[in-house]
Amino acid sequence: MSAASTALRGRQILCLATQEWDANWTPVQQVMSRLAPENEVLYVEPFHALPSRLMRGNAVFQRQIREGVPALREVQPNLRVYRPRYPYAPWNMKSRAAHALNGMLYPAEIASLLRRTGFRRPILWAFFAQNLRVLDLGFSAFIYDCVDDWPSFFSHPVERAFITRIDAELTRRAQIVFVGSGPLLEKKRSQNSRVFVVNHAADIPHFAKAADPATVVPDDLARIPRPRVGFVGMIDELRFDGELIALLAENPEYQIVIVGGFQGNARKVVPNRPNIHVLGMRKVAELPSYLAGMDVCMMPYRRNETTRYIFPLKLFEYLATGKPTVSMAIPAVENLRHLVRVADSHEEFLAHVRAALTCDDPADVQRRMEFSRRHGWEQHVEKKLALIAGHLPLERLQ
Known part of the structure; x- marks a missing residue:
């Protein structure tokens, strides 16, 4: 164990998560699962208003209710997950009265949970x-x-103002703030002097399976002709550029494959074309086999306020496969033009896809994979622990 790792060893950590534990894994689960072996972690899922228990809403939450998943459960040694159960008021972000009521319920439930689990002055993450x-x-x-x-x-x-206020106050009151990208650092550094960039990472050994000749491409992808230009991930209306996909599909030789789900009404963003194939959500365990069947991986993002601040999880996942990757020019990839084909326009994106399909160098495959090995979740967590060790005196963690 490194010196940085000992900064958080034998501690109690209360995690306020942005999604259910059983949802597709993001940095929330990746980080907490790696802190748990040396610490006691209590992962608190988001609360849902009372009406959402009675109607369709969050699919993972509804499945938990339907299947009787215990509100408090251990998912791995030293890591328990809690689903809030108090009768929260709806419109938490829009109604001052609802937010005030929830402001009494939420801390009361968390305080009760801490007493029940024996957590005494834990670290709040x-x-x-x-x-x-x-x-x-x-x-x-x-x-x-x-x-x-x-x-x-x-x-x-109203929702945006609510989120802005909460986000700013969290930033000001935290003793250390981690952000996922350089532009987000620039936005927040005036609110807190201890804001640090730790880019998102990937499960490198898992996604590197896509480069293994023994990996079998699933039947639903194998029957689609080549060349296949693929996107793996969630699609939303803010970030995904459907117009760019439509332009790409104008070449009838290209088969555009989308593996992932849709947020809200985002299905309408993807054009209906004979050579656009939407395969739907797949388990993370299956993704390397789908990526193995792609000829080019793409990040067809719009360039706007949202994509200015993101650092896509799929970036290092794609690089771990060794596949050529084409992306629109968002800040997250600007320093990776030696590894990613970065386009400043739709026309250049199309040209990059064409070049990736015709002249990708085997040496580039190895360079992409080698670079990705420095960006696994273990390194991600280690960097955060090093920053904690350097900027949070240990006596403050007692």
């Missing part, structure tokens, strides 16, 4: 907070792990 009153419970330290620019995901002015 928040990826967001649905109500700021929870910060008043008394923690030995407060870490804000801000993986995205949350306000940019909300178009409704």
